[in-house]
Amino acid sequence: MGPLGQYADQTEGYFMFPKLEGEIGNRMVFRGKERLVWSLNNYLGLANHPEVRKTDAEAAAKYGMAYPMGARMMSGQTDYHEQLERELAAFVSRESAYLLNYGYQGMISIINSLVDRNDVIVYDSEAHACIIDGMRLHFGKRFVYPHNNIENLETQLKRAKKMTSETGGGILVITEGVYGMSGDLGKLKEIVALKKKYPFRLLVDDAHGFGTMGPTGAGTDEYFGVQKDVDLYFGTFAKSMAGIGGFIAGEKRVIKYLMYNMRSQIFAKSLPMPMVLGALKRLELLRNQPEHREKLWNIVRALQNGLRNAGLDIGNTESPVTPVMLNGSVGEATQITFDLRENYNIFCSIVTYPVVPKGVILLRLIPTAVHTLEDVEYTIRAFKEVKEKLDGKVYTAEMAEV
Numbered sequence: 001m002g003p004l005g006q007y008a009d010q011t012e013g014y015f016m017f018p019k020l021e022g023e024i025g026n027r028m029v030f031r032g033k034e035r036l037v038w039s040l041n042n043y044l045g046l047a048n049h050p051e052v053r054k055t056d057a058e059a060a061a062k063y064g065m066a067y068p069m070g071a072r073m074m075s076g077q078t079d080y081h082e083q084l085e086r087e088l089a090a091f092v093s094r095e096s097a098y099l100l101n102y103g104y105q106g107m108i109s110i111i112n113s114l115v116d117r118n119d120v121i122v123y124d125s126e127a128h129a130c131i132i133d134g135m136r137l138h139f140g141k142r143f144v145y146p147h148n149n150i151e152n153l154e155t156q157l158k159r160a161k162k163m164t165s166e167t168g169g170g171i172l173v174i175t176e177g178v179y180g181m182s183g184d185l186g187k188l189k190e191i192v193a194l195k196k197k198y199p200f201r202l203l204v205d206d207a208h209g210f211g212t213m214g215p216t217g218a219g220t221d222e223y224f225g226v227q228k229d230v231d232l233y234f235g236t237f238a239k240s241m242a243g244i245g246g247f248i249a250g251e252k253r254v255i256k257y258l259m260y261n262m263r264s265q266i267f268a269k270s271l272p273m274p275m276v277l278g279a280l281k282r283l284e285l286l287r288n289q290p291e292h293r294e295k296l297w298n299i300v301r302a303l304q305n306g307l308r309n310a311g312l313d314i315g316n317t318e319s320p321v322t323p324v325m326l327n328g329s330v331g332e333a334t335q336i337t338f339d340l341r342e343n344y345n346i347f348c349s350i351v352t353y354p355v356v357p358k359g360v361i362l363l364r365l366i367p368t369a370v371h372t373l374e375d376v377e378y379t380i381r382a383f384k385e386v387k388e389k390l391d392g393k394v395y396t397a398e399m400a401e402v
């Protein structure tokens, strides 16, 4: 059954594949009861914004979910797809952008089409599954550096430079802008500085940073002021944009190349019109209503400061992603989560081994613009109590009975 599937019998429907019902927001229904939800990447609260809901509904009424039929290259092209690409490119200060049907599949194809057997990929050890899967299609070498370890990155770049000087290939470095589990940022400034010494191109997966980071929300590279040195910028609509799809942005000729070579886009149906018109509306709100990002960061600061002051370990997060790290077994993790859900009515995600090292329990909180300061205070109190119970051995090693 695999590393996660082995727990299917005890966890399905509760810890795994839980059903959250009702309108997307800070409070949703889980198992018939309202809970305070901290597990949705609806960072800016756009999922239920009235203008978003209206645009989605009108677009579906006008076009249905079928239009346009076929892949972009064959019969699925529209003015709106192109308009969205122009607007995305302008927003992230790039020459050009191209839509991806899903971020995940898009990333696989981006990597696959950028490199050949003579090229070397250098990547961070905590890279998201879509980056790992993209590299599985790569016939050439790939060198990993320990998470954010710039000294080791340089060692890998030295090796890569030597190798590509023999093969005649190039080097592609891949990092994330915001790491989605720990919330820490890819060291973009330091990585970019290495371009002076080593010839490489940089691809940044900014799934969690797009819309949340930087003065205008244009992403982690805007936050660090290095947009010009990030050759390819990847974003998804699945998080801040509360939609589906994604995009890749960069130099015009590179995007043109990707447009004609990304197999996941050439051989798959185009994004349906409601997703495209919906994304245009979300992008408009993201650009023109900074108050959503300000609200998000107010909640982020209150939550992270409060948790730290309460003695909880939230690691090195510099983004809205808020991990609470505890020590304990998988059994204890399920008991804590059960306690939080049933007795405190708090719903958050739980991450255990093998996603994090053995003995670590990571409870991940995703603050959003639609949370309130009361939600924050209540949650900090609850987490403090849970930590005290964990330290007092109130939870046992058995899996919680759900």
Ligand SMILES: Cc1ncc(COP(=O)(O)O)c(C=O)c1O
Pocket (backbone or CB within 6 Å): 102, 103, 104, 105, 107, 128, 130, 176, 180, 205, 207, 208, 236, 237, 238, 244, 245, 246
């Ligand atoms: C870092 C990262 N990259 C890529 C993706 C995939 O994006 P999508 O949900 O659009 O397929 C995610 C989403 O979970 C992500 O967190």
